[in-house]
Amino acid sequence: MPLSQHPLFKALQQSAQHLPSLAEHFAGNRQRVQQLTFHLGDNLLVDISRQQVCTSVLQQLCELARQMNLPKAIAGLFTDNNFNPTEQRAVLHTALRMPAGATLEHKGVNVIPSVHAELARIRHFCQQVHTGKWCGYSGQPIQDVVNIGIGGSDLGPAMVCEALTPYCTTGIRTHFVSNIDPAHLATTLEPLNPATTLFVVSSKSFGTDETMSNAIAARKWLLNDCGDDSLVQLHFVAVSTNHQKVVEFGIAAENMFTFWDWVGGRFSLWSAIGLPIALAVGFERFEALLAGAHTMDEHLRTTPFEQNIPVLLALLTIWNHNILGHASEGVFPYSQLMHRFPAFLQQLNMESNGKSVMLDGTPVSHATGPIVWGDVGSNSQHAFFQLLHQGTTVVPAEFIGFVNSPYDFPAHRHKLLANMLAQAEALAFGKSAADVEAGLKAEGLSEQRISELLPSKVMPGNRPSTVILCKELTPHTLGSLIALYEHKTFVQGVLWGVNSFDQWGVELGKKLASGLVDTLAGKSNATAHSAATQNLVKQIVDWKAPEGEQ
Numbered sequence: 001m002p003l004s005q006h007p008l009f010k011a012l013q014q015s016a017q018h019l020p021s022l023a024e025h026f027a028g029n030r031q032r033v034q035q036l037t038f039h040l041g042d043n044l045l046v047d048i049s050r051q052q053v054c055t056s057v058l059q060q061l062c063e064l065a066r067q068m069n070l071p072k073a074i075a076g077l078f079t080d081n082n083f084n085p086t087e088q089r090a091v092l093h094t095a096l097r098m099p100a101g102a103t104l105e106h107k108g109v110n111v112i113p114s115v116h117a118e119l120a121r122i123r124h125f126c127q128q129v130h131t132g133k134w135c136g137y138s139g140q141p142i143q144d145v146v147n148i149g150i151g152g153s154d155l156g157p158a159m160v161c162e163a164l165t166p167y168c169t170t171g172i173r174t175h176f177v178s179n180i181d182p183a184h185l186a187t188t189l190e191p192l193n194p195a196t197t198l199f200v201v202s203s204k205s206f207g208t209d210e211t212m213s214n215a216i217a218a219r220k221w222l223l224n225d226c227g228d229d230s231l232v233q234l235h236f237v238a239v240s241t242n243h244q245k246v247v248e249f250g251i252a253a254e255n256m257f258t259f260w261d262w263v264g265g266r267f268s269l270w271s272a273i274g275l276p277i278a279l280a281v282g283f284e285r286f287e288a289l290l291a292g293a294h295t296m297d298e299h300l301r302t303t304p305f306e307q308n309i310p311v312l313l314a315l316l317t318i319w320n321h322n323i324l325g326h327a328s329e330g331v332f333p334y335s336q337l338m339h340r341f342p343a344f345l346q347q348l349n350m351e352s353n354g355k356s357v358m359l360d361g362t363p364v365s366h367a368t369g370p371i372v373w374g375d376v377g378s379n380s381q382h383a384f385f386q387l388l389h390q391g392t393t394v395v396p397a398e399f400i401g402f403v404n405s406p407y408d409f410p411a412h413r414h415k416l417l418a419n420m421l422a423q424a425e426a427l428a429f430g431k432s433a434a435d436v437e438a439g440l441k442a443e444g445l446s447e448q449r450i451s452e453l454l455p456s457k458v459m460p461g462n463r464p465s466t467v468i469l470c471k472e473l474t475p476h477t478l479g480s481l482i483a484l485y486e487h488k489t490f491v492q493g494v495l496w497g498v499n500s501f502d503q504w505g506v507e508l509g510k511k512l513a514s515g516l517v518d519t520l521a522g523k524s525n526a527t528a529h530s531a532a533t534q535n536l537v538k539q540i541v542d543w544k545a546p547e548g549e550q
């Protein structure tokens with residue numbers, strides 16, 4: 001039964017008619033914070049007390065999830081499944097972080113030994129690079145690793161490498177090139193020495209145009225320097241599921257790391273796609289990242305819904321988005337190192353759940369994925385938080401904070417966390433007209449000035465937020481945090497009844513672009529396109545500098 005037709009969904013809509021304010025919630029229940037704070041071990045807690053829910057609404061949401069077969073779906077994530085029917089693929093990324101002795105059968109074969117065999121190859125390769133045994137064409141050890149990939153073959157490893165900067169102690173510097181804009185490749189390569197640079201060409205399909213174009217250009221750059229095609233091998237490894245295309249590209253099979261079609265691109269950083277992470281932080285820390293994810297997997301698999309963190313966060317989206325009608329979700333890590341986390345989450349959630357048809361192909365009758373967006377705090381406070389506090393759109397916010405940091409500026413750290421706590425507080429409780437007026441009177445302002453200022457200074461409050469507080473941004477904690485969002489995405493998809501694991505919507509644009517490349521190169525005319533596109537093509541051709549003059 002679709003979500004919106006379920007009797008419990010209708011009951012939740014009824015409950016939303018008589019919603020107490022957050023201030024009333026807190027005043028009416030002294031146990032609220034304890035009841036609505038959940039722990040994962042002793043290094044991560046999630047406080048949802050500032051969400052516009054009470055325990056009875058949460059119970060209703062959990063019951064809705066049970067009745068919509070979420071327990072079976074969760075069990076399916078840890079056994080063989082057919083969760084991606086349009087691509088005829090299973091969804092088994094949880095296998096990538098299972099311990100060596102575990103069993104997860106796909107089509108009757110236990111996949112865990114293959115996962116660990118590939119991990120062993122990654123470990124060996126990292127050792128070779130870290131000890132200088134893997135040398136470039138001039139005999140010098142590798143110093144810089146450039147990952148060439150896009151989407152899931154870029155965002156996860158790029159985000160993790162940045163987030164784990166304090167753990168990047170192997171001496172290998174990582175760089176990420178994704179964009180077809182030549183500026184990305186050119187500015188990345190500019191300071192690098194080809195003799196000490198290794199390229200990791202990462203692509204599940206090994207057919208993505210951006211990645212292939214950048215890989216071909218990188219190979220030319222290398223060849224220009226070393227002058228011998230046979231030496232290029234020393235500077236290129238591949239990560240892919242497509243052996244044939246890797247070999248056709250000219251990368252030897254022994255220099256290819258593999259993964260499997262049951263790993264979706266946006267869920268792939270735990271596979272060989274994470275090779276740049278292991279090269280940057282060391283294999284043991286990469287293993288700690290996997291272990292952190294496995295901890296969250298076990299939490300999802302074994303915890304009753306009423307205490308299950310990813311399930312609760314997904315249900316809050318159902319509540320905020322489908323019942324209360326809030327169209328977006330903001331995510332605000334209070335950590336400069338988590339700079340790329342919102343972008344990573346955008347692919348994870350929006351590519352997964354930005355769907356309009358149910359699994360059986362019928363149109364959905366309820367909203368699916370919200371717009372996910374955000375940036376780091378405290379920067380975002382000085383950019384767009386005004387709208388969060390006083391705008392006409394309510395944005396449920398997720399704050400992510402880390403108590404300890406290896407960077408030794410204690411005053412900064414306290415200020416950073418104080419800012420995060422203050423934002424959650426201000427969003428929830430605002431400032432009433434009476435309080436604003438009292439403050440302005442105390443400042444000695446005239447009655448007229450007070451009445452002028454009052455409307456602009458009132459803070460409505462009652463704006464929902466969640467706080468995720470972690471002890472420290474370690475590889476293990478980061479692994480748990482990423483897996484938390486993966487599972488949140490998965491649970492949302494189950495309740496919306498969509499296929500969270502395909503992405504057909506991105507295909508049309510790719511096809512149109514490939515036709516337009518020829519048009520812009522003057523090899524075909526634009527008449528097959530709309531008047532708008534034809535007009536822009538004409539302008540581009542008119543303005544284009546002749547080859548060689550750019």
Ligand SMILES: O=P(O)(O)OC[C@H]1O[C@](O)(CO)[C@@H](O)[C@@H]1O
Nearest residue numbers: 151152153203204205208265506
């Ligand atoms: O790893 P590949 O096959 O190059 O794909 C890159 C990305 O492109 C997409 O297919 C979308 O175009 C993503 O789903 C994927 O992560």
